[in-house]
Amino acid sequence: MREIVVDTETTGLDPRDGHRLIEVACLELQNGVRSGVEYVSRINPERLVDPEAYAVHGISDADLVGAPVFAEMVADFLAFIGDDPLVIHNAEFDLRFINSELARTGHAAIPSTRAVDTLTMARRRFPGSPASLDALCRRFGIDTSARVKHGARLDAELLADVYLELTGGRQKGLSLTAETAVVVERRTAVVRVPRAPRPHAPTPAEAAAHAALVARIKGAIWLR
Template identity: 45%
Template sequence: MRLIMLDTETTGLSPLNGDRMVEIGAIEVLNRKVLSGDRHVFHHYINPERDIPAEVVRIHGIDNAKVKDAPKFRDIAQQFLDFIDGATLVIHNASFDLGFIMNELHLGGFADIRHMPVIDTLAFARKKHPHQKNNLDALCDRYNIERGHRELHGALLDSELLAEVYLAMTGGRQFSLGMDIPSLPASSFAQMPEQSRGRVEKAETATLMRRKSLSIPHEDAAAHQSMLDRIHKESGGQCIWKHAEAGASATCN
């Protein structure tokens, strides 16, 4: 079984808010063996075409200067698609990384990967180790995987650690049939950008529609009307709120 361990670093938490990728790292695992060499590794820093917030730089150490001359994702997208072709993606918290990758592919006009098989190791870890911390650091500690060299988040380093964590959670490096975690299509974890926006907008609208109508005390309404009358008088009849009220009244009539 050919697996691609994958991780990304980004400018923030949501592509729907304009956040972009700044690094992508992926490593090939074949028949439970982590492969080495350039053709088995995909790694690029990426120019996100926007500023990287200081609070995010503190997490992964990638600032504007570091990616100023890096390729844009559309420049490497086809290489990425060729690298993952025919494999199963293994991602820790798949919905996060896939959301960014699918957004970038959409922006560049490339083929989507909604049908690609994906394994989410975070979901699996939560089932295997309920009520415990299951981030990558915690899993490395639980399975005695060395991570002392991980001072900051990094897509390639985290992909390497993820490979070790995945193998440890599924029985080690010894090949065994039926040992791997079942996969789901990428669309199970992340929607295409236009679908995601629609769901977010519907959720926001639904929240507004569920709000109870405001009830304004009579004395507050009277004080408000008195203030409008005063503004209207002192402005020589230029109070726009009074004009709005008159227009609304005429429409109702």
């Protein structure tokens, strides 16, 4: 099964206020394992980045000079994601921006039903606990030391690891190949020699003692 882990960075918090996408990262999963195939692109938002957003992701206006506008990269983006499920943390936020850009370029919106929202998954699995991407990385012991600022590609990589933990902690790269080590338990055979059958018939002395005992018992069952 093919799934696409998606993360974005933006100029601000809401496209209804004129904010735009500035970066998108898509990582391919094949049967729950990262395949190494990815699509990452910065985007010229045709506007300035808000200082609050810059403080989060560290992508400046100068960093976006020469990047394609969304209309120039949308075909490649749509071709990469195809019709496959999209794994997104807080899917409502990212889809709102993606669909705003799609509407600007005359493309159909991506339905929310296509998104696998890891924020919702985490809240269901750990009710009442923090469910941010950072919190989930801490919970699952996922290394975030390389993450000084938010970035779509790095966040997508962390999200892929979190998603695998949320879906059962499958190990990356696990495959049943000819090179897979197989451990066989070897047991030493134990040879047992059967005992000779023991005699069960009473001796003459035992038979006489039993007969004397029975004779003293009134109504003994052995005499019936």
